[in-house]
Amino acid sequence: MSILEVCRVCEASSISDTGIETALAPANVRSLGNAQFRVWRCPSCRSIHAGDQVDLESAYRAYPFHKMKLDWVLSLAYRRLTQRLSQAGLKQGQTVLDFGCGGGSLTQYLREKGYRAVGYDAYSPRFSDPAPLEERYDLVISQDVIEHVEDPITTIARLEALCRPGGLVAIGTPNAAAIDLDEAEKYVHSLHQPYHRHILALPALQEAGRNIGLKIERTYLTGYMNMPMLSLKFLHYYMGCFDGTLDVLFERPLNSARLWLNPLTGFYLFFGYWLGDETEVFVIFRKP
Ligand SMILES: [Zn+2]
Known part of the structure; x- marks a missing residue:
């Protein structure tokens, strides 16, 4: 080659x-069938x-994450996220921009908790109004965005520009350094082809921030969606009990003999969180 x-x-x-x-x-979204991507x-x-x-526009048409809604599972994850942000200094009443907010569930959650949160997402009809990009924020958060865009470094610089001096820039993304390409099948959900265009290695993400003058406030080696009982390892196992696609997460089926009869279900449920593999990271930068 x-x-x-x-x-x-x-x-x-x-x-x-x-x-x-x-x-x-291999693809991990049902609409793409058995397609494989380099x-x-x-x-x-x-x-x-x-x-x-690839024709991403058509690939995004049946994208399972479009079905994401603020329910109890997501609320638990967002509570964990909010704890991380408050530990880094975010206070109630401060302004937040969720850049790449999708359906707006995080924006909704943060508003309910007393933050002045707005969302922007060029690909979401409800949030594509660019008016929020005229303001500057105490926190700019971008979860599962930079790996989807064609120029991640420019996007990180955009996040920094939207943050006020002294504010925070929080980026959640997969970590290429923790992915072993010899076992692409095992890391199929982190690779998430063809949607993830550029997956940064954690040191490259940290350096990209430093290069534009950001200081690293905190680095978490787990994504905030990775929780005890609802760990990424358990969710990956759960998807595998059905057809292995991400679509399963939004359908929440329970009709699998493997799910109920295989002792591994209990193992991953109770211990999955402690088998952390650092494939998802969350970095909070501060703008001086
Ligand atoms: Zn490189």
């Missing part, structure tokens, strides 16, 4: 016939890049 690529994270050129890490990652890893910053150009 001949590869001629430039890393969109560190700008390193990787020109190689051999020695560069590549893999074929990914490659930058040998310099260890970030992972999607190698196939």
Whole structure:
């Protein structure tokens, strides 16, 4: 295989016939069936890049996350997220922008908890009004966004520009450094092809922030959605009890013999959280 690529994270050129890490990652969304997509890893910053150009507009048409609603599971995760943000100094009454807010569930939760939260999402008809981008915020949060865009470094700079001096920029994203491309099947939900265009390695994310003058306030080696009893490991196991796609998470079926009869269900339910693998990270930066 001949590869001629430039890393969109560190700008390193990787020109190689051999020695560069590549893999074929299966799709994990039902509408894409058994499709497989090529990914490659930058040998310099260890970030992972999607190698196939696809019609993303059509891939997003049946995207399962569009069904996400603020329910008790999400509220538990957001409570955990809010704890992290308050520990970093966020106070009730302060202003928050959720950049890439999807259906707006986090914005809704934060408002209910007394924060002045607004959402922006270019791809969500309800939140595509760019007016919130004229303001500056005490916290700019962006969860599961930078890995979806074509230029993650520019997006991080955009988040910084939307934050007021002294405010916080919080970024949640998968961590390429924790993904082993030799076992692409095992990391299928982190690779999430073809939707994740550029997955940064944690050190590359931290450096991208430092390069634009942000200071690292806190780094969490788990995503806030990863909770005891509802750990990512358990959710991955649960999806595997059905057809292994992300769609299952939004349907919440229970009719699987494997789910009820396999002792691994209890194992992952009770101990999954402690098998952490650092595939999801959450970094809170402060703008001086
Ligand atoms: Zn790189």
